[in-house]
Amino acid sequence: MRGLLSLWEDPEQGAPLRALIAGVAHDDAFAVLVKEMIEREMVGKLADRIGGADARQRAGAFCAQLAGLIVTRYLLRLEPIASMAPDELVRLCTPPPRLTLR
Template sequence: MNYSRARGRRAGKPDTRAKILEVAQRRFLAGGYQGVKLRSVAAEAGVDLALISYYFGSKRGLVGEALALSANPADVLDRAVAKGDPTTFPQRVLAGLLALWEDPASGASLRALVAGAAHDPALANRVKEMVERELIDKIAAQLGGTDARKRASMFCSQIAGLIVTRYILCLEPACSMTHDEIIRQYAPLLHLALRSTTANARRPAPNTLSGNTTGR
């Protein structure tokens, strides 16, 4: 029986894909996006260069998947939606993202991703698509209403501003605030972003993220 995934392409051993990802992640964190050379990744992983294109399509695809091994903000969102009172959703998102960015492994991955996107417009577009699909669209689906996507986008914009201020530019006072201080300062802003300002928005379901369960 032939399990080949594509004509003329060697599928490699079952662990080949994982090995390529492991090497790419390590090299990306050490040298950034520009420092990842596909030939060197293939050589270290002990695979043919063509297998990188076979599995990932491009350098961009490889880097995107490699970083996802240790950092996935969408997982934080999923856990925040699944747990607890909807009125404390912003607090749970903030707590999860702060922990993710300050974990040595995942934080390094996320900072490297931001740096790579700054140098590569195509990678930046990939990140934008991921944020829209995995964060904004999911929050909008939970919110409901005619302006749900606008509110979800404003929510994510507020968080993006915090991330850049605290972890990329290291601006004070956000850079040195404790987690509790960040949550106290930013949670009310995020609650406001989730509230509908559209008069004709449909009444939200009881389990919405806006904290408004009365429809008023």
Template sequence: MTPENAADPPKRGRGRPRRGAAEDGPGTRDRILAQARSEFAARGFEKTSIRGIAKAAGVDPALVHHYFGTKERVFEAALEITFAPAMALPDIVVDGPVEDAGERMTRFFFGVWENRLSREPLLAVIRSAVSNETAAAIFRSIVTRNLLRRITPSLPQPDAEMRAELAVAQLVGTAMLRYIIRLEPVASAPPEELIRRLSPIVQYHLMDGPPSPPSPAPSPPGG
């Protein structure tokens, strides 16, 4: 072995950070995850790379592999945080009278989407999911695991799973028209108007019963 070869540093395995890497420490994983969310939101799943996430977080790419493994696992972890505001949805649906479960679900849904802080990350996720099959598969897994499987046991059987999916599809489809495609008049309609019109349909899917006619819109003050 030549002196030059003897001086060569040992090769690091995939996902193993440099020994004594200064950028590794308390909060490193959270910092990587925060930057990953920003990268996925700005570039989408396909154009985001482990190297780009590492650069934004100010760490060695090996640290990203060390904490998360693959880009898919980083995306999944970022998605779990993005969906955190929606994780209360199953409880909203099942806790309360069955007669207005559809309205509770619809009102909660628009509460999340009308909040800009929770809406922007969700928009980024949906854009990635509709343009990349890997991202779509991860999205489906999280929605199924965290939302649908927690809702369906409390719904009338049979075909509760399909009806829960249709209820979610009704709301997600409206969200795409309103916030992504921005199709008028849905894009600028008052949230209460959309809640009033969608709630009976969501109720029909959830409880397997005919929707009630929408109640009249509230009269404006002084009207």
């Protein structure tokens, strides 16, 4: 999640990403291309890493949550999400580290 936020926060890399997502809403053919890329590069790779019978569904659900965060923060600029520090978003949106008992 930190990597994702870092990428979108970067002025040089974030601007084209915001334009990409905004363009999806206006062009159906472009939306299909972006959907296929996300399915292949994000959902597919994450599902492979997760493994298990429902890996693709879990990966898709996680990517949907990230997409909601991206739209909320970078396109709609909905508060308080838009002005939160990345570390605060990571704390709120990721599970706490697991304790290991010895």
